[in-house]
Every structure is written in C-alpha cells, then in structure tokens.
Amino acid sequence: xxxxxxxxxxxxxxxxxxxxxxxxxxxxxxxxxxxxxxxxxxxxxxxxxxxxxxxxxxxxxxxxxxxxxxxxxxxxxxxxxxxxxxxxxxxxxxxxxxxxxxxxxxxxxxxxxxxxxxxxxxxxxxxxxxxxxxxxxxxxxxxxxxxxxxxxxxxxxxxxxxxxxxxxxxxxxxxxxxxxxxxxxxxxxxxxxxxxxxxxxxxxxxxxxxxxxxxxxxxxxxxxxxxxxxxxxxxxxxxxxxxxxxxxxxxxxxxxxxxxxxxxxxxxxxxxxxxxxxxxxxxxxxxxxxxxxxxxxxxxxxxxxxxxxxxxxxxxxxxxxxxxxxxxxxxxx
Numbered sequence: 383x384x385x386x387x388x389x390x391x392x393x394x395x396x397x398x399x400x401x402x403x404x405x406x407x408x409x410x411x412x413x414x415x416x417x418x419x420x421x422x423x424x425x426x427x428x429x430x431x432x433x434x435x436x437x438x439x440x441x442x443x444x445x446x447x448x449x450x451x452x453x454x455x456x457x458x459x460x461x462x463x464x465x466x467x468x469x470x471x472x473x474x475x476x477x478x479x480x481x482x483x484x485x486x487x488x489x490x491x492x493x494x495x496x497x498x499x500x501x502x503x504x505x506x507x508x509x510x511x512x513x514x515x516x517x518x519x520x521x522x523x524x525x526x527x528x529x530x531x532x533x534x535x536x537x538x539x540x541x542x543x544x545x546x547x548x549x550x551x552x553x554x555x556x557x558x559x560x561x562x563x564x565x566x567x568x569x570x571x572x573x574x575x576x577x578x579x580x581x582x583x584x585x586x587x588x589x590x591x592x593x594x595x596x597x598x599x600x601x602x603x604x605x606x607x608x609x610x611x612x613x614x615x616x617x618x619x620x621x622x623x624x625x626x627x628x629x630x631x632x633x634x635x636x637x638x639x640x641x642x643x644x645x646x647x648x649x650x651x652x653x654x655x656x657x658x659x660x661x662x663x664x665x666x667x668x669x670x671x672x673x674x675x676x677x678x679x680x681x682x683x684x685x686x687x688x689x690x691x692x693x694x695x696x697x698x699x700x701x702x703x704x705x706x707x708x709x710x711x712x713x714x715x
C-alpha cells in the first residue's frame with residue numbers, strides 16, 4: 383500500500399506538495415541541510431552532496447518509498463524527511479529538515495507524520511517478537527523540532543555531543559600497549575575483519591544494533607573521499623585490537639569511528655589511537671578535529687576526550703517513539 387503523501391499536508395500549507403526524492407535532488411537537499419545547520423549555529427552538521435548521494439544509494443534504502451521532499455509550486459525544496467531501517471524493520475530512524483524561511487507552516491508536521499505512516503507500514507516485516515521503535519535526532523537547541531516531537535508522542539531519551547579540539551601544537555606522542563602496533567589498512571585484505579572488530583567494539587554502546595557489512599562498506603569504503611591512509615588500525619598479532627577510522631567533515635578532521643575491543647580496554651589503546659589521529663591531522667595542516675559521542679557513554683569515552691583537551695561544541699537530542707512493544711533486538715545473531 384502506498385502512502386498518500388499529499389493527503390497529510392495540512393490545509394495551512396498552501397502550494398506545498400510532497401514527493402519522493404530523486405538522485406538529481408541531492409544538491410538541493412544538501413543545501414537545505416546547510417541552511418538548517420546555519421540556523422542552529424552548526425553548519426558543520428550539514429551533509430555534503432556526496433553524503434546525500436551515498437546514503438540514498440545504500441543497500442536496502444529505497445528513494446521512491448522512504449524519502450519525502452516538501453516542494454513549493456515553483457519547484458523550491460523547502461523540506462526533507464527520510465526513513466532508514468537500521469535493523470530488521472524493528473530499529474527505525476528518521477531524519478528531517480525544514481528550511482528556516484518556511485518554519486511554522488506545518489511542513490515539519492506533515493513530513494514527520496508521513497514518515498511515521500511509512501514506518502508503521504514496514505514494521506509488519508519485523509520479527510513479531512521484537513519491539514519496534516522509531517528514533518529521530520536533532521539539535522538540542524532546536525526548540526521547534528523538539529516541540530514537534532513532544533506533540534507527536536515522541537520522548538527525549540538520550541543526548542549526544544559533537545566534541546572538538548583546536549591543536550595549537552603537536553599532540554603528545556602516542557604510546558601503544560606492548561605487543562600492539564599500527565599497520566596500513568588494506569581494503570581488499572582487511573575489510574571484513576575490520577568490520578567484525580568494529581561491530582564487536584560497539585556492542586557496549588547505547589543504541590547499538592547489529593550492523594550489516596554491505597551498509598557499513600557502502601558508507602565507509604564506498605565514499606568518493608575514502609582515504610585508507612586516514613584509517614588507523616591497531617593489531618595484536620593477527621587480531622585487530624582497536625581502530626580510529628578518520629575522514630574529513632567539511633573543513634575539519636573527523637574521527638568517525640574510534641573503538642577498542644573488550645580484551646584490550648583499560649590499557650591506553652584508545653588514548654594512543656586518538657593522539658595518533660590528532661598527530662596525523664596536525665601534520666596534514668589540519669588544526670581542528672572533531673568527533674561525535676554519546677554524552678552518557680558507558681565505555682568512558684567522554685572522560686577520555688576531555689582528558690586530551692576536547693570540548694563540547696554542540697549538543698544533540700534523540701527522541702524515541704515505541705510503535706510496538708516487545709523484546710529488545712539481540713546484540714549478537
């Protein structure tokens with residue numbers, strides 16, 4: 383059953399219609415995310431055109447049924463919403479934007495309700511034993527977005543931070559635990575092994591669900607700007623102990639994934655990987671480095687980041703709505 387997108391647009395939104403996104407809309411959607419980011423004082427949160435195209439072409443993501451654009455009569459894209467299946471149609475995630483010049487007209491409400499209607503449609507494919515939940519995240523300072531989610535029955539459940547450091551001088555030289563060394567990442571030989579290590583390292587993190595190799599590879603190895611020289615993988619013999627997988631985000635260096643597997647924790651490996659990453663960016667001439675972290679990290683990540691001088695630059699909040707009660711998704715399948 384198709385969702386009748388225009389039927390849910392409130393009468394207070396004249397000359398606006400909803401339609402699925404097409405690949406040619408990537409530039410307009412990226413520009414929309416930048417406008418919203420600037421409005422919230424966080425332009426670095428914007429998606430690049432490449433980011434948008436990458437997400438839209440991930441395995442299992444369907445542009446025609448899981449994206450919605452709010453478009454004016456003259457073709458201006460003023461809103462966007464998507465639905466992403468994180469795992470088995472039981473862990474669902476939305477992501478929405480409304481242009482600052484078009485706030486207060488009901489566009490966000492229309493997009494959110496349309497996305498939720500689609501979520502309720504696809505959740506019938508989930509394991510009937512599992513709880514189905516829909517999660518959306520936004521700037522904690524975005525009062526309109528927070529109020530919208532409050533009004534639509536979502537509840538704030540978790541906060542996360544973007545943390546940054548400005549390097550005025552080279553960071554301390556990293557000291558790796560005995561027997562652990564960095565080796566150059568070889569995509570053809572190491573990709574599947576690294577994926578398994580990343581998945582295991584993040585099982586203790588809030589919101590974790592088992593990852594799919596195809597999706598992980600698509601939004602990491604498959605990026606046009608993927609640079610294996612920015613992937614720092616720590617080995618202990620033939621086993622991966624930890625990793626710091628970096629890239630650029632806007633104009634700053636970005637530690638996209640920093641993880642240490644359980645047997646190697648509390649030995650200074652995370653600190654060594656972080657300092658090595660900072661040092662590499664510094665040598666490349668990049669003085670600002672950022673990353674995202676759960677503000678209540680159970681692995682002590684926030685303490686580590688503060689220890690090396692990182693500061694909170696922006697706060698985000700995740701809202702959740704339970705669409706069907708049930709069991710939690712197993713961490714290992």
